[in-house]
Amino acid sequence: MFTDRLPFYPLAHRPTPLEDLPRLRAALQGEAPPGRVPRLLIKRDDQTGLAAGGNKTRKLELLLGDALRQSADTLITVGAPQSNHCRQTAAAAARAGLRCVLVLGGSAPMLEGGNLLLDRLLGAEIVWAGGRDRLEVMAEVAEAERAAGRAPYLIPYGGSNAVGAAGYAAAMEELCQQLADRGWTAEHVVVATSSGGTQAGLAVGALAQGFSGRLHGISIDAAADRLRPWLAELAGETARLLGLDLAFAADDFIVHDAYLGGGYGVVGDAEREAIVLLARSEGILVDPVYTARALAGLLDLIRRGHFRADETVVFWHTGGLPALFAYAEQLGEPRPAGRSRSSRV
Numbered sequence: 001m002f003t004d005r006l007p008f009y010p011l012a013h014r015p016t017p018l019e020d021l022p023r024l025r026a027a028l029q030g031e032a033p034p035g036r037v038p039r040l041l042i043k044r045d046d047q048t049g050l051a052a053g054g055n056k057t058r059k060l061e062l063l064l065g066d067a068l069r070q071s072a073d074t075l076i077t078v079g080a081p082q083s084n085h086c087r088q089t090a091a092a093a094a095r096a097g098l099r100c101v102l103v104l105g106g107s108a109p110m111l112e113g114g115n116l117l118l119d120r121l122l123g124a125e126i127v128w129a130g131g132r133d134r135l136e137v138m139a140e141v142a143e144a145e146r147a148a149g150r151a152p153y154l155i156p157y158g159g160s161n162a163v164g165a166a167g168y169a170a171a172m173e174e175l176c177q178q179l180a181d182r183g184w185t186a187e188h189v190v191v192a193t194s195s196g197g198t199q200a201g202l203a204v205g206a207l208a209q210g211f212s213g214r215l216h217g218i219s220i221d222a223a224a225d226r227l228r229p230w231l232a233e234l235a236g237e238t239a240r241l242l243g244l245d246l247a248f249a250a251d252d253f254i255v256h257d258a259y260l261g262g263g264y265g266v267v268g269d270a271e272r273e274a275i276v277l278l279a280r281s282e283g284i285l286v287d288p289v290y291t292a293r294a295l296a297g298l299l300d301l302i303r304r305g306h307f308r309a310d311e312t313v314v315f316w317h318t319g320g321l322p323a324l325f326a327y328a329e330q331l332g333e334p335r336p337a338g339r340s341r342s343s344r345v
């Protein structure tokens, strides 16, 4: 593994499954130009096994390794109220016996649900940043922790620095091994991209191994022109950390930013359709904020004839399941007036 030389705290079940999506593929026949529905595989990083799983597990194995090497006793990170990264960080801290402080944007909601409920159950302390800059609040929290005699370890948004992203260089190695073991090839990998660590890490792993497929990031919340230079910078730092002699430029990254919809965390028709289509064709759930948007992007690319039937596309499922429960109102079926819930059973 590329990461063998880095401090590591094991958290994930690996390898995560690589599965075929034959019924989703069949459902798309007739919706794309003839000969344009590729074979579809899914890489199940929603099954990493740490408190409902997700892509942050692989990043946290290295971040936690680094934190413990520095004798930290407290993890501090930042995110949105329904951050999957924060929930996974809280779980990682609990597993390693560390304290966890989460700096979340906005203020406490009336009802705690989804990831926020899990943050509390996992024992994290939550600091609400209100309208203030969350990184500024995180720096203040860290100062207060130090003043109290503790040793905090700060983790950036999404765990996306070189240490975290290195987990995805190794994940690409894992995918390549799974493909090789089965005698399969993949021409495309599609993944949700936001703070960039997942896509940057995958890019490092892909280049280091000579993976010839194309890596598509479906942007969740940023214009491609803004994200691509950052991906290049982060991939370069990650390669250096891993001792790999690789260079990256913004143009090396494919980022699709046509699927930003109503903005971060806003569930629209495209996300709803993606959730329901995958759930009902394959029995697999995606989350409303990241993986539904990424899947909606993939479905749109397929329907536009972007791929060929003799190609294979891997959809990298990055998790996020608990957020579904915080979006019940936007996702629930409208109930016909006058029918009680029990009459439907």
Ligand SMILES: Cc1ncc(COP(=O)(O)O)c(C=O)c1O
Binding pocket: 054, 055, 083, 084, 085, 158, 160, 192, 193, 194, 195, 196, 197, 198, 199, 287, 290, 291, 318, 319, 320
């Ligand atoms: C479920 C899920 N998928 C994808 C992402 C995006 O990953 P990255 O921030 O590494 O770009 C996140 C980030 O929080 C996430 O929670």
